[in-house]
Amino acid sequence: MKKFSYLRRTRITKRGYDVTVTVLFKIFLAFLFGVVIGFNIKDLMIRTCSSIAPRKPISYGVAKLDLMLSPKFTELPEKFLTNIPPENATFAFTLRPWKYVARHKTNKSQYFMTFLVKSAAWLSLRRFFVRKTWGSVDTINGHRFGLIFIVGSTTNEEQQKLLEQENAMYGDILQCDVIDDYINLPRKVLSAFQWVTYEGGNISDYYVTTDDDCSINIPTSYDYFVTNKTQKLEYLHCGYIYDKDNKPVRNPKSKYGMPPSIYPYAAYPTFCHGGMTVMSYTILRDLYMTSQVTNYANFHLEDVLITGILREKKYNSSKMVVPKGYNGWGGSIRRNELLVWHMGTARRLDVAFEARWRRICSGLRILFVDDTLFGKQPSAAWLNATLRGVPSLPGKTLTETMFEFGGKWKQLRRSRVGAKEVVVRTVAEEKEEEKHVE
Structure with a gap:
């Protein structure tokens, strides 16, 4: 119990x-x-x-959301695909490369390569470094090279007069009415494309965009692009870095930061990094014309925009963007040599330019005789090259001329109008000037 x-x-x-x-x-x-x-x-x-705070909900649809998350590029955002009313000749030019034009009219021959060097008005020292080294080559085996510096607007009359003095001596500056800063770099490069399209004309086999802190390996570039020339003119060549499925940087503090409101997808189209891009006149003209009907406002990455977005919109194919050595292509000499050296991180750019120039010369066994280069590649044909003369100020050497221009730019950028500074100087610009001006 x-x-x-x-x-x-x-x-x-x-x-x-x-x-x-x-x-x-x-x-x-x-x-x-x-x-x-x-x-x-x-x-x-x-x-x-x-x-x-009423807000209209944003709906991308399932397919668009996939593109925003996909690690590979599939298509462009609708903003870039939609055409806007075309605008013709949207940029105005203050200075033009008169010697480049005159040389073509005098010789009545096509340029083999024209280098469009992205610079800024105040970076005169870099332009002198280029003129003294690889930019001094006029011809190789009878193939002519052209040199044009692309700069934007100045901020006062004294700066403009100094830039005009430089162009009067060298005739290689194309100045457009675009603010000279990183954000406006796409517009500055496209202004040069406009000038080539409407004024310069089809007077060069290749057009090459590069930076003023890059050194072009002229002999190797000549050898590479003179070979299989007919086929290579149909492609857009990445002489520096070929980039596929690159992801946008979302950090707003980064120089390369790209907000989703401007480019919402997770991958860029295939493009060439800005150190060196090589194209024909036809491709250059097509890219410029495409830019005229494309809304690229606030998109500041020039290389992604021009060789990626505009190229994809025009040709709808990434196969036309190729790296060096594509399809087994190569020159007869120095097949593994770089086409360009980027020296932006060098402590002394003048020393870096000279070192690269000596390397090219020693590798070619070049002898300087009456401004003519006679170079011989190891186990290869001779390369005969002529140099352009680089004028200097009366009674001064070229080095003295270079630093006189650099010193004047330094003073002008520190000048003031009343209590207001003419140019807002960044810490990086201050350090850059201290590197090269003694």
Whole structure:
């Protein structure tokens, strides 16, 4: 009987059963009441927030969301695909490369390569470094090379006069009416494309965009692009870095930061990094014309925009963008040699330019005789090259001329109009000037 006492103590009486059901029913009603009140509060909060800051929901659709997450490029955002009303000759030019044009008219021969060097008005020292080294080559085996520096607008009359003095001596500056900063770099490069399209004309086999802190390996570039020339003119060549499925940088503090509002997808189209891009006149003209009907406002990455987005919109194919050595192509000499060296991180750019120039010369076994280069590649044909003369100021050497221009630019950039500084100088620009001006 003892073992059943537990059961007797836990047995539920009729009255106890009624109490238990009543408690459970009350709990259920409380839960139901809480759910109803919760949904009403949520609805009230949504209505209140919507009335304070009404926003139209953004719907990309399932396919667009996939593109925003996909690690590989598939198509361009609708913003770039949609055409806008075309604009013709949107840029104006203050200075033109008169010697480049005159040389073509005098010789009545096609340029083999024209280098469009991205610079800035105040970076005169870099332009001199280029003119003294690889930019001094005029011809190789009778193939002529052209040199044009692309710069933007100046901020006062004194700066403009100094730039005009430089162009009067060298005739290799194309100045457009674009603010000279990184954000406007795409517009500055496209302004040069406009000048080539409407004024310069089809007077060069290849057009090469590069930077003023790059050194072009002229002999290797000549050898590479003179070989299989007919086929190579149909492609856009990445002389520096070929990039496929590159992801946008979303950090707003980064120089390369790209917000989703400007480019929402997770991958860029295939493009060439800005150190060196080689194209024919036809491709250059097509890219410029495409830019005229494309809304690229606030897109500041010039290489991605021009060789990636505009190229993809025009040709709808990444196969025409190729790296060096594509399809087994190569020259007869120095097949593994770089086409360009980027020296932006060098402590002394003048020393870096000279070192690269000496390397080219020593590798070619070049002898300087009356401004003519006679170079011989190891186990290869001779390369005969002529140099352009680089004028200097009266009574001064070229080095003295270079640093006189550099010193004047340094003074002008520190000048003031009343209490207002003419140019907002960054820490990086200050350090850059201190590197080269003694």
